[in-house]
Amino acid sequence: MKIGFDSEKYLKEQSEAIIARAGKFDGKLYLEFGGKLICDFHAARVLPGFDPDAKIKLLQRLKDQVDIIICIHAGAIEEKKMRADFGLSYEADTMRTIDDLRKWGLEVKAVVVTRYCNQPGVRFFLNRLTRQGIKVYLHRPIEGYPTDVNAIVSEHGYGANEYIETTRPIVAVIGPGPNSGKMGTCLSQVYHEQLRGIRSGYAKFETFPVWNLPLDHPVNVAYEAATADLADVNMVDPFHLAACNETAINYNRDVEIFPVVRRICERIMAPEQLYVSPTDMGVNRVGFAITDDAVVREAATQEVIRRYFRACCDYASGIAEKTVPERCKLLMDSLGVNESCRSVVEPARKAAQEAEKKHKETDNVNVFCGAALELSDGKIITGKNSQLLHAATSCVLNAIKYLADLPDDLHLLPQLVIDSVGKLKQQLYQDQRISLTLNEALIALSVSEPSNPAAQLAMSKLPLLKGCQMHFTHIVPEGDLAPLRKLGITFTCDPVYTSKNLFME
Numbered sequence: 001m002k003i004g005f006d007s008e009k010y011l012k013e014q015s016e017a018i019i020a021r022a023g024k025f026d027g028k029l030y031l032e033f034g035g036k037l038i039c040d041f042h043a044a045r046v047l048p049g050f051d052p053d054a055k056i057k058l059l060q061r062l063k064d065q066v067d068i069i070i071c072i073h074a075g076a077i078e079e080k081k082m083r084a085d086f087g088l089s090y091e092a093d094t095m096r097t098i099d100d101l102r103k104w105g106l107e108v109k110a111v112v113v114t115r116y117c118n119q120p121g122v123r124f125f126l127n128r129l130t131r132q133g134i135k136v137y138l139h140r141p142i143e144g145y146p147t148d149v150n151a152i153v154s155e156h157g158y159g160a161n162e163y164i165e166t167t168r169p170i171v172a173v174i175g176p177g178p179n180s181g182k183m184g185t186c187l188s189q190v191y192h193e194q195l196r197g198i199r200s201g202y203a204k205f206e207t208f209p210v211w212n213l214p215l216d217h218p219v220n221v222a223y224e225a226a227t228a229d230l231a232d233v234n235m236v237d238p239f240h241l242a243a244c245n246e247t248a249i250n251y252n253r254d255v256e257i258f259p260v261v262r263r264i265c266e267r268i269m270a271p272e273q274l275y276v277s278p279t280d281m282g283v284n285r286v287g288f289a290i291t292d293d294a295v296v297r298e299a300a301t302q303e304v305i306r307r308y309f310r311a312c313c314d315y316a317s318g319i320a321e322k323t324v325p326e327r328c329k330l331l332m333d334s335l336g337v338n339e340s341c342r343s344v345v346e347p348a349r350k351a352a353q354e355a356e357k358k359h360k361e362t363d364n365v366n367v368f369c370g371a372a373l374e375l376s377d378g379k380i381i382t383g384k385n386s387q388l389l390h391a392a393t394s395c396v397l398n399a400i401k402y403l404a405d406l407p408d409d410l411h412l413l414p415q416l417v418i419d420s421v422g423k424l425k426q427q428l429y430q431d432q433r434i435s436l437t438l439n440e441a442l443i444a445l446s447v448s449e450p451s452n453p454a455a456q457l458a459m460s461k462l463p464l465l466k467g468c469q470m471h472f473t474h475i476v477p478e479g480d481l482a483p484l485r486k487l488g489i490t491f492t493c494d495p496v497y498t499s500k501n502l503f504m505e
Contacts, residue, residue: 114181
């Protein structure tokens with residue numbers, strides 16, 4: 001992968017900018033973290049060279065000056081909202097984040113459940129955290145929010161929220177996804193501290209859109225594609241243009257809410273602390289760490305195509321409305337690209353066509369599937385599904401054979417092993433689909449590794465698949481998803497199910 005971003009420069013400049021912003025306030029700074037704190041793979045994909053854990057490393061650099069609060073919307077818990085890149089619910093991702101922060105030597109000060117209305121599904125989450133000794137605060141909806149400033153900045157608005165005790169000058173407020181209530185929590189804390197005579201303030205740390213890149217730059221277009229379900233639209237910040245005579249890029253939600261935020265801040269912050277625009281409110285140095293604009297443009301363009309495929313699959317699955325893939329398609333059109341501009345798409349479709357042509361009369365499969373994977377040297381490896389193997393299984397096995405310089409006709413998994421796993425699935429699990437998932441195949445391969453030198457050599461090549469691009473002509477089944485994510489393969493799918501059955505165990 002070509003590198004277009006200097007992550008170390010970014011960490012240095014970003015940490016300095018945050019410390020400088022905190023110095024603007026006598027008491028403390030509440031810093032709303034946008035995007036993903038850990039494993040920010042979107043940023044890593046559109047900015048090759050970006051460290052996916054840059055934000056947590058930033059916190060670690062500032063650990064003696066930072067307290068951490070996590071916000072999660074009660075409705076997201078109740079609805080079991082999912083984080084698509086990991087397949088985790090927001091509540092599970094919150095617990096995973098707490099564990100990950102501890103591994104980095106960082107402790108969470110508190111978890112805030114926002115817009116809490118006694119939802120039954122939230123009770124388990126509250127119990128799980130409190131019984132593990134984690135402080136949980138409940139913030140209920142504020143009537144008239146976000147437009148009735150008099151109601152918001154009152155004892156019945158922010159004043160009704162529980163105050164969270166913090167001790168350090170910077171408070172990082174994070175969440176598992178958008179609309180977690182981070183801004184409201186920050187401003188609520190500033191309100192309470194104003195009553196206590198503490199001159200604290202608020203700022204935003206958003207990675208995207210990048211304010212000092214052009215509106216139509218692929219990095220900013222990729223942000224629109226990533227938030228197509230929220231209908232976010234990038235735009236020139238009119239407040240910044242008027243106040244500073246400088247073009248800066250922001251997005252519609254921040255621009256639309258800024259007049260309200262400013263009126264709230266006028267009530268709870270000193271005049272010299274007030275911001276003139278949404279961009280002025282932000283602390284973001286990511287645009288200054290781009291080292292190769294051409295590399296970044298190409299990477300971001302590819303991300304828009306990937307987002308289009310994901311949106312199409314979400315629509316087929318009933319998760320998204322039709323407008324979401326339509327928005328992504330318009331963004332692809334604006335960049336002058338289409339599905340075929342992703343190099344692995346056509347080879348995967350060709351592999352599926354070959355499978356259908358060869359096995360249509362003999363194989364008892366609902367859909368003939370193809371997969372294609374591009375290795376770091378540009379070589380594209382394909383695989384097809386059959387009665388014995390999933391397309392993902394076939395493709396990955398072919399790839400590691402190629403990397404290990406093993407003969408193409410060599411069977412890494414003996415027929416006896418495949419038959420034994422198939423027999424287990426049929427007789428014990430009552431599963432008529434006996435073909436091996438990628439997860440099952442890798443386990444079987446690891447078991448045979450001690451007595452099979454070829455398997456041992458091939459298994460040693462698995463780490464080389466990290467960062468590779470892959471495409472499937474079908475929606476990837478559950479048994480293939482986890483290992484693909486663990487291997488670090490970036491994959492897309494055509495919006496087609498592998499079976500006509502509605503219920504799949």
